[in-house]
Amino acid sequence: MRIALCNWRDLAHPEGGGAELYARMVAEGLVARGHEVTFLCAAHDNAPAEETLHGVRYLRAGSRTGVYGAARRAIRRLEAADGPFDVVVDVQNGLPFFAGWATSAPVVVLVHHVHREQWPVVFSAPVAAVGWGIESRVSPRVNRGRQYVAVSRSTKDELVAMGVDRDHVAIIHNGTQPPRPVSVGEADGPRLLVLGRVVKHKRIEHAVDVVTRLRDRHPGLRLRVVGDGWWRRELEDYVAARGAGEYVDLLGFVDEQTKHEELASADLLLVPSVKEGWGLSVVEAASHGVPAIGYRDAGGVSESIEDGATGVLVRDLDEMTSAVDGLLADPCRLTELGDNALAHSARFTWDETVRAWEQLLLHATWRQAPTAAGDHAHAVPPARLSPRPTLR
Template identity: 35%
Template sequence: MNIAVVNWRDPWHPAAGGAETYAWEMARRFAASGHRVCFVTARGPGQPAKDKRDGVRIARMGGPFTVYPLVLGWLLLRRSLFDVVLDCQNGIPFFTPWVLPRRVRIFCVVHHVHDRQFEVHLPRWLAAVGRFLEGPVSRWTYRGQVSVAVSPSTVNAMRERLGWRGPIHIVPNGVSINGSRNIGRSGVPRLVCVGRLVAHKRVDLLLDAVGELRKRWPGLTVDVIGRGPEEDRLRARLPEGVTMHGYLSEDDKERLIASAWLQVSTSQGEGWGLCVLEAAALGVPTVAFDVDGLRDAVRHGRTGWLLPEGTDLAKGIAAALEELEEAAPADPYGDRSRQWAARFCWDRSAERMARLMRGHAVEPVWEES
């Protein structure tokens, strides 16, 4: 097949995150299977307009907003070339059905519903535009298309908050770990927080909790891994015991995560929470709020702890640390986390997506364990 994967950014864009990982893991596996794949995306500072990696052609154009009309124009000129398009929604989709013929199979890929996050990042008037495009305009545009979500939370949000009526299939994230890490957790409590440093991740909540936690565990440390527009502001208010690492190589990131007692996610909501799965593969459970996506990625009481929104985060983390101390040297949460992560594989997810693209039926996914 001739496949276009249309995504807001590519994995080498300075603002790349989990959505870019998902789109790229799909694209490069399609290419490895013999399909002709083009990854169409925005052009970050210093990035070439054309590129090729892992057998995937990359076409870059425009910035955060101009990428949308430019991609539509690019596809319009090539409307006869593609059999399948993955139209990846990052707040709003690319509305590719507007310019492509009916014979092209278009799949709207949704990580999470952004309606409540637009106002966190945008002026009120622009947030209203975003909600209109994500809701009524998207619902009408993709009414005849098959959609893909990454988790049950996203399916529910699409149905309940966006009024989506068409078929939605779940194609979950996979996990990529470079190697087996048998480092074991550190001698004193160590927390890790991984992700884009943006407002809706609410890293401030973790920083606010550190002082209280260090009263009980004076040697407790926190490693924050990631970059983003909030980085400078967060660095200016770091409490004692917290290190902000910015970007790390995969090996260095895995080494830090593997030595942690807990990963902490303070996000307002996710499609899934890829960092939860990556930590679980290394035997590290996660403390998170019981919000969209994270309630799917964390098995409460088995691979981590889910806290009701508004819960005192320091108390929630302290309870988890105490439970881990009491269980030592056994590591039931670590063992169950590895078993949970082993259920998710990029190869299987890409094959599931490929079956959908060929028009084949797929079995239901996501039975509770």
């Protein structure tokens, strides 16, 4: 197949995150299976306008808002020069590319999560109203009858609430890579970890509040924040205002080896985000036997965390604080959750994600009716006891 993939950013972008990793892993996996993939995304200073990486052709043009028109123009130009694409993937990160305006090829719309909560957090009220109107009203009408892909059942449910036909939404979860072997030394006390972009709607301040509240009850307790983003200065100011600089470490971007060392060193992963499509960091932590605590109403987090089995879902900051306190005080329960999380993480592989995408895209190129493939629950398998120490 000859495939165009339209994504707001690529993983080299300064604000690249889990959605960009998903797009890259799917693109590279499809190339490895013999397909041709052109990745259309915004321009940025970290990469050239055009390059080929791991077999994927990247074309970068346009700004944060200009990328949508630039991608459509690129599709028209590439099809005029080399013939039509077999299928186009339109990744709707709040706003769709409306790729169907540029091609007669089948269009598959990928949605990680619906942005109802993010629009007013990130933008002014007028801009948020327009953005939410396009996402919730215009896009479902323009893309009616097309194949959709969601990365979680919660995202699918939200798409259906916006008018998308339930039978047109397939679910293809994130994968996760096998954890790198790491050597972890003894720590001075328990560690909490937040992994992800430092942006406003991730609400990392909640994690700072948790560690601040519990320092006296758990000597040596620290919070490690791995990731960076446009909200870093505000987060630094918050840490300083709380007097938490001595026990909150803002590590910024780190390499893969360091990331895995931080994951393996943690006792708990905190996910205080407003919304996640799936919760890639949850499964990454689980692959090291580290359970997670997140908010019940944060979209896909309620699926990537199996409540009471691989972690804990809570309703608010007070409940998050209480859950952390209880697990740090109960090493046996913490180890049980970690063992369950490790077993659960093995179910989600990038090979399976790519295989599902290949089948779905072939289905689309044959111009068959949209499918709801992949809409099933993943039960947590029985855990096997792990020698992993709980509190370091």
